[in-house]
Amino acid sequence: MKGIGRVFFWPPKGERLEKVAFQPLENHRQNVETLLRHWAMEGEFALHEATQGKLLEAVRHHDWGKQYTFRILPPQGSRGWSYSFSGHRFRLPEGLDDPYARAIERGHHDYSTPEVVRAVYRLVEQGQGDLEPDTVRRRFASDLYTYQMCDQIEAELSGWIWAGEARETPFLSFEVHPPETHVQGPPFPYGTGPLVFRLDPFPFTDPLTLTFCFQVHALEEGWKEKGLAERVRHLESLALKGGEEVRVEVRLLPWSEEGRGEAPPASSDCHTFYERVCGFSPNALQKEVWEHLHSENDALLLMAPTGSGKTEAAALPLLAQNRRVVLVLPAKALLEDHLARFERILKTLSSISHRTYRLIVDTGDRIEYMLFSKGEVRTSLKRHLYRGDLVLTTLDKLLYRYFGYDPERKSYAYPLRLGQPSTAFVFDEAHTYEGTAFTNFSRLLEALHVRGHPLVVMTATMPQSYKESLPKGFTPLNFTDEERLKREMGRGPYMGQRKLLFKAEGNPPEDFKAHKASRREALLSELREVWSGKERVILSLDRVKDAALVYRALKQDRPSDLSPLSEPSQEALLGSNLFLYHGRLDPGWRRLVYKRVKELDEQEKPYVLVSTSAIEVGVDLNATHLITEFCTPEALVQRAGRVNRRGTVANAEVRVVGSWIPNYLNPLREEREALEKYISLLREMEALGPEEARRLLEVYPRPVLQDPRAEVAFRLLSRYVYEYRLEYEPLHQLGFIATRSWEPTLTVVVREDEADPWEVEVPVGRLSYSSKQPHLAPSPEEARNWRLEVYRAHRDTDKSIQGGWEPLTTWGDLYRGRYRLVLKGELAQTYRRDEGLVQLPRIFRRERWSSDPPLKVRLRTWLYEDEGTEGVFYYTEESLGRGKGKRQGKPIILHYLADTALKEA
Incomplete structure (x- = not known):
């Protein structure tokens, strides 16, 4: 197989370039095949006898299209030299005949939710290939993931070999530990080997050896004097020439071999774990939850008052079992408390075990990816794809991830990781969900419970009607009794006194x-x-x-x-x-x-x-x-x-x-x-x-209110993502889930500043007025102080998302796009940051659809484009005027579904 598999530049940033190296495509392919042949993971990612041969067939043609799509990309901004194989995955050789193998090779760079669903649909519904439909449904997503893991492990190793570091890719589920000491400066900081790398976890039966080949070219001084286009052509021509060949032998070993680092704390000893990791002894509630989660895998309903240590009680036993823990919060206000305590816990855990722990914050308006290694903490700006030991999120955001939403590639990593049996879910303050939110909460609990995930539902004041609506099989653990709290929980002397x-x-x-x-x-x-x-x-x-x-x-x-x-x-x-x-x-x-x-x-x-x-x-x-x-x-x-x-x-x-x-x-x-x-x-x-x-x-027994439309939407999206039912793709393409209400939100921007933005999500209804509220309508002068924008996006030839904000000039469905309101001039200056958005501008006139009951809400505005402006919006027909010499405007209408009438379950 001819062509280039990967390109390496030194230095990695800026226009200055001293060396460039090319890894032959055949060497890259052989390494990936070696990893796949030795793959021995158990459970969901074990190779299956019905599909293993098809994966090996795919890998024999791995990245075949790269030889036709290779190009060098010059530096842009702070980014150094780079390269592209854009579109290569769509070029498949004639010799790759098996439909399953072709789908694996074509899909191995994308792994988006639509791509995975369509691939399985084609294989199953269109009868492509010789596999049973159930086998395809069960195996394709995990087989494709395994195939990509071999590719990513090889890429991670080559980065360490060349530069002494590798890109932190959240898609990779393995930790690569390089040699501990450099023998020289980069490139090839560890020398040419043999080198020992360790993997955590280790997905192979035995240690194995890979050989990496590099064709290295030292660039002459005169190269720097050439024009940019000529330098690009020169680098591309070097790819076809044989340079200095450097071969590096790599030995892959398990992370724990030779006793590297201290063993993690014993997961069976509650007292020792709490003392070492938290610095305090567990209370009675924490001991009882620990015993339950270590002895049983069923679901737990944990009832205890605020401040009783429920959060640690639920999360620590699961972390001790090396599970991924998804802690679901009903409100963003809870985040800071949880984040501070788990930062301390994971920092200590990483120091004790010498392993890297990852904490993810994912709430929509806040995305953080924190890595804890040997007691040190760093924050990554890269995507997380739920590659974490602990995920702090809200129900709203979790639903988006559960249904595989992400604007970029690899979005199916969310359903994959959330669906792994080792992923545990902890729902905090579960009693707070109502109506649409409770419908989603109960349907999600039901789906997770059926799949056998460890579940902990925590509450201080859950009504009896809510308890009865939980799926069957939850074990109740009640610590709400006042005497028990005083006797067993070690609370202060004035516990409960107000x-x-x-x-x-x-x-x-x-x-x-x-x-x-x-x-x-x-x-x-x-x-x-x-x-x-x-x-x-x-x-x-x-x-x-x-x-x-x-x-x-x-x-x-x-x-x-x-x-x-x-x-x-x-x-x-x-x-x-x-x-x-x-x-x-x-x-x-x-x-x-x-x-x-x-x-x-x-x-x-x-x-x-x-x-x-x-x-x-x-x-x-x-x-x-x-x-x-x-x-x-x-x-x-x-x-x-x-x-x-x-x-x-x-x-x-x-x-x-x-x-x-x-x-x-x-x-x-x-x-x-x-x-x-x-x-x-x-x-x-x-x-x-x-x-x-x-x-x-007890005064008001809260009825369980269900949202029928939300329930239907949940079931249809589940069928699309987890059963590969392509007929429900239009619903998924909307990109909207009614998590708490059918009323969408608009981002109000007071200050556009990447370093320190000032943005707030506001329900669109709060930005509107009705015909019965004419006193709330803004004047044309006020309307000049804001700009309504929509995000326009498109995919490039390799399916990457590109886009930006543009002034809104057309009608739209609020579920089919992202909209924002940018405040300008005097209006923006009237807001104080410590007070927030108190008095909201009323930019829309709200109208109900003419049906009974009203099915949609229309938000009307008028666009008047004046010379020298970006487009000014007026919000009453009176302000526009009519007739010769009067302002003329263009009507703009955005619409969404009216909030459903809830029904008692």
Whole structure:
């Protein structure tokens, strides 16, 4: 097989070039074939007798098309010289006749969800090949993955041999450990061998030897004087000439041979593991969960109050078994606590075992890939593809990954890794899901449970109806009893003690705006009553607008020892103890605020945190006081969970102001008797401990509400991704999953800055007004301060995604594209980073589709392109005017499905 398999440049960056080396295509192919022939992994990635011969047939023609598509690419920007074989996978030789082998060779560079599904569909539904359909469905994705692993291991080794480093590729599931010492500078820093490399895990039966061949050319001084195009041609011509041949022999050994490093902690000894990895002894709950997860593989329902160590209890036994752990959070606010504790845990684990551990954060607006090696930590900017020991994510993002979504190649790595039996799932605060979210949660649990994944569902206040809706087979473990907590959990002496003060209102308000103003003042009055400069107070409100107004009032009044921000900067945060926290802060600022509050909380220093419901679920704060608007029983119990969380506060208080909830927040509005009982209980209660919380939650038995459309969508997408049913591809191509609502979000950009962006995801409905709200319509002058954009993408010849943001000029389906609103000029300057997006611009006029029930929502805007502008949007026909001499505009309509009516299960 003639041609080039791989090209190496030195130095690797910039236009300056001293040496170039070419690996012959035949040498690359032979190495990949050797790895495949010795492959001996067990389980899902074991070679199968029905397909093993077909993989070997494919590898005999491996990368055949490279000899026709090779080209050198000159440096661009900070990137050095590179090369391309773009399109080579579509060139297959005539001799490769078997359909299965052809599909493996053609698909081995892509591994995207659509490519994998189409390949299996062609093999099965079109009757290509001689394999049973079930064999193709079971084997193709894992066979293709195994084939690519051999290719990637070979590529990783060649990178280490040439430059002493290799690209960190998240698709590769193996850790390559090179020789420990260099014998010379690069290239070939380890010399020419024989070299010993180790693999973790080791996928072969016995150690094996590979030979790498390089044709090396030293570039003459005069080469640098040539023009760029001439230098490209010269490098391409060198590929056809024989240079200095360097052959390197590589011996591949298991990672653990010869006792390299210290063995990982014993996975069977709970006490030893906690002491070595966490630095503390496990409590009773953690011991019991450890025993359960080490002795059984069924699902566990873990019920315990906030702050009882549930997270470590669920994750550590699974990490000790070397499983991939996917920790699913209901809200992004929980992330910082979990991230900080697991950074410490994985850092210690890597130091003890000398192995690399990977932690992934994947929440949509935040993607991080952290590597822990021998106690050191580094963050990679590359994609993660869920190549991690621990994945911190939300249900929303997990659903996207479960269905194989990623805009680039290798997207089927998500279903593959999530589907591996060794992957365990931990769902935190599971009681918080409702409606559409609960439908997705329950369907996902059912699918994972059927496949036998280890599952832990954690909750503090899950209603009985929710427990009964879980798939059969969950083992309950209950640690909510107050006496048990005191006796077995080692909690503080004031565990569960919170004084309750209820300040009721009179009749429901006639003037909503005046009522809200009065309630804000009542909350401020309560704060003044409790604040002496030593307390840790959470002040909770329903609306972002009210929270921001209270925050502004406190900044202006400045009670004694309360230090507001002088400016919205990280440095100013260090001197402040007054904070605002809600979901429309940009993610970077929200993390900084929570980190600072957490520091003060752990040091038992005073603060006032003004917040919405964004802070109420699972956040690890130990406040002394909660002052909250009247809210639902469940929300009140959750908010109270941030007070005296560790049982160390002697005089903790919860103060509830009001006795009326707006209809849009009130599930009790149809249950007048339940609401009256709830208010009556609050009047008679003097404390809010575990027993009182239980009584409050019993007031309103939460029904299980299912979303029929979400259930259908989940099942159809599952059939597409996991059963290779191509007829459901149009649904997958939408790229949209109704995770919590059928209402899409729009990215609002206040500041376009790659280093420090200011962006917030906002439901599109919050950016609109109805015909009954003409007072909310913006003026043409206001509309000049924003720009509506859509992301246009296309695939190049090798199926890579390219694209960018463009002004929106056409109608569109909000499910079929990505849209954003860029704020400009004076409007952008009106927003303060510490307050976030309080008053949202109303850029659309909202209209219901003319059907009963309304199936779609239309968002109307008008485009008026003026000379010297990027396109100005006006949002009322009146602002456009009509007739000669008046402004003329082009109507633009975006639409989406109306939110479904939920049904009781």
